[in-house]
Amino acid sequence: MNVGGPLGSRASALRLVWLVPVFAGFFTPAAIRGQSGASPGDITFTKDIAPILQRSCQPCHRPDGVAPMPLVTYEQVRPWAREMKMRTSLGPKAGVMPPWFVEKDIGIQKFKNDPSLSDEEIAKIVKWADSGASRGNPADMPASLNFDDSDNWTIGEPDLVLKSKEVTVPATGPDWWGDVGLIPTGLTEDRYVSAVEVREVNDIPKGGTIKTVGGRYAFHHMTYSSIVPGQRDSASAEETATTWPIHEVGRNADIFPPEAGRLLAANSSLSLTAGHIHPNGRETKAHLEFGFKFFPKGYKPLFRRSSRIRRSKSFMLTPR
Template identity: 55%
Template sequence: MRSSIVIAGTAVVLAAGIALPAWSAGGQTDEVTFTKDIAPILQRSCQHCHRPDSIAPMSLLTYEEARPWARAIKQRTSLRRGRGAMPPWFIEKDIGIQRFKDDISLTEAEIAKIGKWADNGAPRGNPADLPPAKVFSDNSAWQIGTPDLILTSPAVQMKPINPDYWGALAPVPTGLTEDRYVAAMEIKEVNDSRNKPGRETVGGRFVFHHAVMSVNGPDGRPSGGAWPVHEVGRNADVFDTQAGKLLRAGSTVSFPSVHLHANGKETNAALQIGFKFHPVGYKPQIQSTLISFGTDDLDFPGGARVSQSAYMVLPQPLKLTVFEPHMHATGVRMCLDAINGSQVETLNCASYDHSWVKTYAYEEDAAPLLPRGTILKITGYFDNTPANKNVVDPRNWSGLGHRSIDNMLIMIAQGVYLTDEQFAQEVGKRRSELNLAEGQTAPGCPFCTFSKIPSRPTPPGAGPAVRPQ
């Protein structure tokens, strides 16, 4: 009888719209509050973008700023991956390698906390529980920290309504008087459209869709191999600690291929390139390279969902350091498989949002170690139906092209080709780090199961199927 009275009383209170705190068996509240539960999540995974003068359309630094967006935060984080999901980190958590540098994704427990907080009226909580505010310096806009060198490209102008533009930007001298090795780099767009009326989406804030970067030495010859490509919403690049990229004295940086897209505002823009250097005297032990392949055989009927694959055979042992899917508006997902004989392992799958082109850098002791002759397979999934809001008109056929409304299927990854000796050393190091016994497996390391590396000849014709465009 006593229990029924308590339940009835609770029902009356809830019907009146008054939120009751939840209590644990020990008599302590387990209510989710901003100060205790939500602020730490926002500081780690959201505030770098959601703050004044940054990339996102609203600031989430304080309770007063975050409270009006509580239900929107719940809705976006509950999407988990794909178009509109926040934070923009799209690696699927139920398959493949899960250890990445600078992983801003949320756990299921954190997503549940945000949902509970929003559903319970987004309470503030005890001010004493609030962690110290995250401090953003003048250079905090740089994910790599304060750059050692910042270069600025020539400026461009875009009318509010204008055809897409493809072209090149003039070279910019680095001003370096000595050779330096780059440990990390980042490219970002700076423009004057931030406070002008118009769309507050990522596409409404920027005009550079992508920019291919190259570096030439004082003799005019390419330096440092292939460099990362700037794309909308792309994160920074941190290179393998043993494989810094050479930026020579007297070199120049240029963008031989840029794609500009009008954002509905009169916009003047430029690219800033930030470099973090290794200490003077650093020498790389191994050489990083671009691992890029794909296919131009793209044929998508209107109103269809289609998948397409492409392959590459590794000519040498490889340490894969970065996984980066590249598709266009119709693309929604990419998976990367490593095939060794009859063994097929899915290294990773990631959903794809063309407004947030992301790179995923593996942690040092989680990067795939793949033997010579491994077949890399990418599978792209494309949605040319009304369900994909990135597609302008899903009634139309779609195929290969440079425009965002066209399609591409390319993995623009980074890695380090190894000699047989280096590969054996890396596998041995991984086995030791993971304390593997004979026969035990490790994700992304098919030869880690052996204490002695099997020999494997170089396959004929091994190499990438398609060069990046």
């Protein structure tokens, strides 16, 4: 027997009065905005975050890129919203994303291809993550970027390509550090280098199946120089030896100023003295390729690098 009709009692009727506004709240404009995107003026993925990612993140964070996860579509980015907020707010120190360690109020501030974020961009990411990381209007989404993921050299076709010996790295085991040997340049005359690019060639398949940076490469880094083997005279060795920028995963090509080309001497060899190789979960065959672009024959640099220690309190760099 139901006392008081279908609702049971006057108290039940009052409870229903309270419930109606609660359920109605799910259909307010704010709730609808959360489902469809956001209201005008809100920070959204399509309008505000995607352009930041395209400029500063997707060169690495894309399918088959050097970074662990792609950050291209909303579905790919949304799970990382909180992590993006934390990493982009670290400032110029280890762990910051994108990696950029230049103080914003000290020294040179204008750099070519600077990927760092402005304070305004960082604030947008923070607000977006804290407000629910909404998608926004699909019509606001910028066109997708097209990246050249071919094996073409970014410096153009090199004048000289040198290959290290191939190494076979087991699927598991300890990291290895050591000397990978010499690579004769085959040069019969001195040449000055305008650009150098180093890349790893390995048998790891592409296709987005690798989820970590280390899983895509066997070489973590390589420190190398060029020397003339057997040159015993220290003064001559000083004149012909050249140190080159360290190779690291994800490093761009190095372009040298027209006034300061680096010497690759006749009869020299690349000396791969300090390599770091690591297992990546599958047996991998890999080697490094060093691509050099030369200044024209007859070129002489205005300035030369020197490894000699200057003991005077002050000195001037003079043209050679």
